[in-house]
Amino acid sequence: MTDIITLSASALAEKLRAGELTSVEAVQAHLDRIAAVDDAEHGVHAFLHVNAEEALAVAAEVDAIRAAGGAEAAALHPLAGVPIAVKDLIVTKGQPTTAGSRMLEGWMSPYDATVIEKIRAAKLPILGKTNLDEFAQGSSTEHSAFGNTRNPWDLTRIPGGSGGGSAAAVAAFEAPLALGTDTGGSIRQPGAVTGTVGAKPTYGAVSRYGAIAMASSLDQIGPVARTVLDSALLQELIGGHDPRDSTSLPETVPALADAARQGAAGDLSGVRVGVIKELQGEGYEAGVQARFDESLELLKARGAQIVEVSCPHFQYALAAYYLIMPSEMSSNLAKFDGVRYGNRVLPTDGNVTIERVMGATRAAGFGDEVKRRIILGTYALSAGYYDAYYGSAQKVRTLIQRDFAAAFERADVLISPTAPTVAFELGAKLDDPLAMYLNDVATIPANLAGVPGISVPGGLSDGLPVGIQFLAPAREDARMYRAAAALEAALEEEWGHPLLADAQDLEQAVAAAKEGAK
């Protein structure tokens, strides 16, 4: 592994600014790494599409501007020239956006998502599009139509989902930064099981325009990185009001990077950290619980006051989520019918009417999990069932918001393990959808309430990463960045190095896997 790829985004940005490295060198180093470890059959397979030519062109452009010096160079964004990977749910001109689905295989969007416009304006080279559970439905990336992504810590295990590709890419040092989307934990949970940082901003803090919609009232685009500071820098870049998204918050982006730096400096006196009673203990692996308890001790040592809070309605969060999410999603995915775009499939028997073409197109284009959720959502919204299902779930949502509000009276930030288990084996939960859904039990409440959440590496259990989640009140993302950075600093001080330094030699592991398959 060359040193370039282990640099954090901010460290890399510093070297680019100082002229110690060129962006082309940086991009090339990452492209080489992708070639070495991202094999689809046996490697990480984080990427569905690698965007080498355009990425190098953007890098060259940045290098030229820097070399020329002057006002234009001075005006470059701090992250200019730092490569980034993008979850294949976010539309990009010039390279395909598949949503991990056969329905959109090869689809070329004629427009860029707002966050992509911002990234292009800041001149971050886009390395490519990363793998995901189809249409963001899943917690393991096993529901991608284009094959699994494997956890860099152990290639026989899941990288989390739905954004397993982005988290794995960053954990595998294939990219220092990535974009993900989080509807029920799809950024945070992969972050937890891959030992990386993943954040879900306050609902509305980042524009959803250009993120293929799953559940409109729950989705948010967010940063994936290896450090809390990197995550904060990226969220600052992509956040802000967007007139094209009616749910976009009107405020400007708060000073998140500053909050992260403040947190890293260490002192948390006066900060009340609330432990959510319902999100720990039973159902959580012993190793996960142990790392969590240790983190609390570290926070205490830094001056934080640990309090216990109870959110009694969180026990219904999963149920409410699995009513609201499929309902909205069933409506959002209705547009995929083979009329205007997508892979139209004709029925092989009987007359070819548009009704039947739609039926055949959607039958062929969607995988089982997507179909399951569409049917569930259609059911929850249907006449006679609305009040009992969708309507009731929206009420439970109110109760969950109230639980949060009460908790935030007594604590400044809340804390829990991000996920109840470490990465499980590929295939282990595929036959049991309900078991799969339980992966999100700790992350879902934040989406329902719209509050921000972040997962930071909390250590290892049986050699596999454990994530620690911080939650803050809506619009108080800075608070969670501060607390998360403080924990990160404390832990890295304990370990002497970042958690990912303990990960296996990936090139060797991939080579071995290929060998073993022969």
Next chain:
Amino acid sequence: MSAISREDVAHLAELAHIAMLDAELDRMAGELDAIVDAIASVSQVAGEDVPATSHPIPLTNVFREDVVGATLTQEEALLNAPDAEDGRFKVPAILEED
């Protein structure tokens, strides 16, 4: 006691315009039954007086000015069209009774 029957699933699949084979309908009915059982408790949790939340962060009156913006060209619009003719998207016969 089955919460969601095969007939239900068949009807829903029709509403959702997803063609499904018999075997699929059977399997899905079983899977969904378990899921629906698990989430049915939701209807008992909140009382009459609890209002529904459809938007997590309350905003109101988000409007835009009545000013024309950029449009796609016809070519861009039809770029990914599975079938097109005369500048329009082409679809097979729409079934209507006589």
Next chain:
Amino acid sequence: MSTEATVDFDDALTRYEPALGFEVHVELNTKTKMFSDAPNEFGDEANTNVTPVDLGLPGTLPVVNGKAIEYSIKLGLALNCSIAESCRFARKNYFYPDNPKNFQTSQYDEPIAFDGYLDIELDSGRVIRVEIERAHMEEDAGKLTHLGGATGRIQGASASLVDYNRAGVPLVEIVTKPILGVGADAPELGRKYVAAVRDIVKALDVSDARMERGNVRCDANVSLAPIGAEKLGTRSETKNVNSLRSIERAVRYEIERHAAILDAGGSVVQETRHWHEDTRTTSSGRPKSDADDYRYFPEPDLVPVVTSRERVEEIRATLPELPAARRTRLKADWGFSDEEFRDVVNAGLDEALEATVTAGATPAAARKWWMGEISRLAKDGEVEPTELGILPADVVEVEGLIGEKKINDKIAKQVLQFVAAGEGRPAAIVEARSLAVVSDDGPLLAAIEDAMAGAPDVVEKIKAGKVAAIGALIGPVMKATRGQADAGRVRELVLEKLGVQG
């Protein structure tokens, strides 16, 4: 195509009582669409007035057009509705190729305006209050054209083409409460109600209001119940009724058709029907499979619309004079009888009269010319009176020329014909064609003497005091002067000559 049985309208009404309901869709004439900033234009090349939002591309989001909100509130107020303090949009989920997202963003249980009414005056003078349940905002669908079938119709078509230029255009849907107790006036009420809505949106300038372009569309619901029954009958909904005349005919036809079914002891099928202008009948349409279950839920991509009472008053203050108020004012100003005024309104000439009076004519004169000669010319030419090319100013000019005794009534009619023929304005025409009444008494007297010489018995009658007999002399004088004699002057001269008091 099967012909369905019908019962004569008047006969049907001896046994049945119709109930009506109308859903009128109004296309707003904002510059951009309801939820995207694509142009709201007609007639452009297919799929050129679309943004990614209008095509329902993955990842796109709607943003509400603030002008459309204002227009909708205006329309609600003009319909005497209450305006919602807070309302939301909702998704109406159904699959159809003209529906880019396969859901329509509309309003469900929270319309922006509700509980209004319109008072409709019929030809007979009867006034019916049509209660309006709600007016809500929604977006229009794209346009389908069908290939391979008969005359471009959907039946038998092998393929269809979709143009999304009109997808997303702002619509306001106005829904009436059931209209009861109208009896034989049902067809007329239908026509007049929709005409009233059209006139309002035109006065407000929130819509181009051209029915032939689909700016105002009507779905007519009709049901029959036996006279005296408590429950309403099963209704049918007739779509594709594109003109005021069609509405009247469609309501009439459906009453006749329902009556035939009920007379035969059958039940009316609750369904959507299509109106066919060529055969003046309706036919059964295929009910959409999703029709019974649209799975409405609040639109998560849009936030609530909150309208303060101050804002409502702000908008109310911008309302122009509405047609009903205007008609009340004009009727009072003009002093016509109820019937006279109604005739003017029914002929669609109230605007023309108003313009003519503003230009300087008396109401009576304006009415005389527009309802008289101009209407006659229009009928002959098979056009609308306002389409002849005769301007209100022309009527004023003609009246002026008559007042100056330059021309008489008969000549005036000729002049108007020439104006309609495009020859220019009245005074110029009179000049060019030498139509002026003979003003010189000399030739008049000569003609009068000739006339008197030719009718000595008439002269005797006049001398005897039967002044009315002068009429018999006027004819020959007119003939002799090619109509260019002023009848009044002729009369004066005759009386003078004969030394008789008039």
